[in-house]
Amino acid sequence: MASQVDLAQVQNTAHRTTTIHIRLVRGITSVLKYVALFFFSCFFILPWVWMISTSLKNPAELAVWPPIWIPKPIRWDNYIFAFQQADFSRYVINTLIIAVPCVIGAVLSNALAAYGFARVRWPGRDLVFAAVLATMILPGFVTFIPLYIVFHKLNWINTYLPLIVPTFLANPFFIFLLRQFFMGLPVELSDAARVDGASELGIFWQIILPLAKPALAVVALFQFIGSWNDYFGPLIYLNDKKLYTVSLGIANMQSTYGFMNYAWIMAATVMSVLPIIILFFFAQRTFIEGIALTGLKG
């Protein structure tokens, strides 16, 4: 009898210690999880803080040790200077002149191509689509020299045409993305319209495109960001400073103003990032869905 009671007691305490043990482990993991997240967040946030802080300093505060976090007084003038003197406003207008047609071109041409690959049945289609995918790994560096020479001969250097025209001729990455989406739409939609005598272009324009708005938004967004952020294209095709884009313009501020005026450069940098951040917060879901769509469903 007595030994039985002992045994039960022993089991009981053992059980209790394991639950305590499990709880302890869970608690520690949870704490560690947030410690790790906090640590990484600091790493990811630090450059933003430094960017903004520097953009509000006066030159004397730039190379001070230990660094100053909050400048005194806060120099908002740096932004006005960057916007007016450093031609930032011109860069913004130039970039928009490029980006807006690029977005239109990308949405139209890629939607057309993706429709042709997803919703029209034709012999050899899958083979051609394989060619689309194959060009994805073709590095831009392999083709840019002949392209530069051709644009040079066409007298397109120092114009925006080399940056805009290619976007009207589709891009494998966007075709792939839209094709995935189009294939997910029910076939019955098109069949019903065909029975009613709609043309293929009519089906594309009136039925499929309106349904594909979320995917088209992803393309528009990525293309806008691509054009806004592009550096290599403007670098090789634009020589005239009056034509510079935001990215090229602020990179060039370095040689114009040098390190002693890094506050102006940072002010311009903050302004160059701002549209992207605003876009992100307005279209956060589109972003996350878009990036998941491109990466996953391969």
Added chain:
Amino acid sequence: MTITKRFRGLGREERRGLVTGLLFITPWMIGFLAFRVVPFVMSFYYSFTFYPILQSPKWIGLANFRNLFTDTRFLSALYNTAYYALFAVPLAMVVGIGLAMLLNMKVRGLSAFRTIFYLPSITPVVATALVWLWMFNPRGGIINYVLSLVGIRGPGWMGSPMWAKPALILMSLWGVGGAVVIYLAALQDVPRELVEASHLDGANVPRQIWHVTLPMISPVILFNVIVGLIAAFQLFTEVHVMTRGSGSPADSTLMMSIYLWQSAFRFFKMGYASAQAWFMFLIIVIFTIILFRVSGRLVYYGGK
């Protein structure tokens, strides 16, 4: 001829489908021919020529390729690019998966953390480069200040031939957020039953991760590694902005792409630059094939 014959051989429906399909993809076909195939072939041709842009190309056979291997600047560009890719790609993989796993552990404020990690990856690269250049500055930069807080005397970073590449690698981690979002989406697709089953079988957390989670997301890992590697081989903007196109100090950040750009636009050697471009292309193709081959045994495609 055979094409027209084949075309006649098709049924009426098929013929209509073919015409419609081709009409829809016409913009892409023009772009494919004009901006991909033709330049691709042309650059292959140019790589065998001496071509200072203002004269017409002159055939010189394999001379450009032979020069590549005696050109010390090209060899150091090769070394620098390999160095960068060797560290940046695996690091991005480990940190990317790690962060995604952290975010997948029922975290409070998930969308805030996701935003914090993701935003840098859509920030203009020029902006990123300019900020980090200033952060790495040994005199007023924040990085050496943070290091000094824990008693480390920071190096000269972008001013030091030894530390410039590590600086670039560290900076590249800031852009890992795009991969994190993809990994996270993959992790959320791992069936819960699988993880629970392995738990019942007595697997501890590290074994769960190693035997269940990682195999289940392995196709996505392969995708991210290939994309990351291709991007690493073509690293350009960061270096061009931070060193103003020079690859300084002492050519320690001279990447293949930077040297290619210099050859084309500083020295106007279009033929030599094309040979470099083709060399770079071959390296990318070879590594992509190797990754696919090696991963054939490691990647699990049964998940979906």
